[in-house]
Amino acid sequence: MSLAIYLNILDEVLRQFKYSQDELQRTYGFGNRLQSIADKVRDSLDEAQILQTAVQELAIGLGVDSCDTGIYDLQHGTSTVAYEYVAGQVLPVQGLVVSMLDYPEVYSQLLQGQYVHGCWYPLDQKIHNVRRISGHFAALVHPIIDNQQVIGDLWLYRVGAEGFEPEEIWLVQQVATQCAIAIRQARLYQAAQAQVTELARLNRLKDDFLTTVSHELRTPIATIATAVQMLELELQRIGVELAANPGLQFYLTVLQQESQQEIILIDNLLALTRIESETEPLVLTTIDPHIWVADVLEPFADYANSQKQQLELDIPIDLPPLTTDVADLERILTELLTNACKYTLAGGTITVSAALWNPSPPNSAPMLDLTICNPGISLSADECERIFDQFYRFPSSAPGKQQGIGLGLALVKKLTTRIGATIEAKSSADHLVFRLRLPLTASN
Incomplete structure (x- = not known):
């Protein structure tokens, strides 16, 4: 092979190589x-x-x-x-x-x-x-x-x-x-945004409707409750002995209980609407749990005693101070105690206890562990999960003189979330236990 041919081949190889490099770069x-x-x-x-x-x-x-x-x-x-x-x-x-x-x-x-x-x-x-x-x-x-x-x-x-x-x-x-x-x-x-907007609009309409209806119902229901009380006083004034007229006493009792139930329903609906609107800020106050819980339980002690129930309090005196929205916490505790008294039979003992709880990991901030336990109710795990749903009611087999409306515990759940706490319900050995865990220091 002559040098000229060799150089031509080499030049073509280099040209092809350069072309490949250019194509690769391109x-x-x-x-x-x-x-x-x-x-x-x-x-x-x-x-x-x-x-x-x-x-x-x-x-x-x-x-x-x-x-x-x-x-x-x-x-x-x-x-x-x-x-x-x-x-x-x-x-x-x-x-x-x-x-x-x-x-x-x-x-x-x-x-x-x-x-x-x-x-x-x-x-x-x-x-x-x-x-x-x-x-x-x-x-x-x-x-x-x-x-x-x-x-x-x-x-x-x-x-x-x-x-x-x-x-x-x-x-x-x-x-x-x-x-x-x-x-x-x-x-x-x-x-998705359009659906969210439409759902928000429908939710506002629902809230407006519930607020309007609740306000419209509050006045006549309160008037009925007052009228029942006045009727009872008038009957006493004219000398009618209710004890001697069991039928009349029964109807007056029904009117009193049902009007009170309606007032509770309206109050709960209005409270739920206010919480969901998220327009009211938290009002934080620092309290001593030992003193504060005892004060909230005081009226329930008389009520439980009238129903032949026992109310026990186990709140250590050395618990650290708690900063939270006191009005919300009082509503939570009141609803839980009302629920406990309603479903506890005569002779039963309702226990309210508190302790300092240290979550895991160890460096997490300690919390106040508040529990309300009442006997006589045995629920499945699924029922314990659903117990905080709106309009969920205890099974008809649960003890108690009357069934609830199904909004009290839903309100408890909403208020608990609002103050940054958690709540759970567990049932075992014919006991129902609500465990409320509150951060010692809440953020506004």
């Missing part, structure tokens, strides 16, 4: 560009921002004269140019509504999920007249497909060019895919 560049565009497109949940970003980044990255995106209305067979980026001598057409029937050779392929790539010359295609481009130009159109349906397209124009290279077509394909994914996420997000 491919690497397109990969980086795609990653950059994908990051920007997927970084938004706004459909308009997604499409604007894709159009601008493609136009600048590929150096085209114009890039736009159309959004399809398949029901009417139209495509609306939603966003565009014009860099060359091309007429802007943003907002233009195009009938797919006017360009069947283009949209028939796009609707089948295929891209269109070609060169157009003056008067060769109707589409040429839309852009009013003088001379020939190359166009690349790629569909944006989501869930097997074409929802739009990407158009790229290059005046005076012969076409787009394979790497450029690949890049547009990948960007169209990223746009489809991002648009789907944006539309799902918008749908």
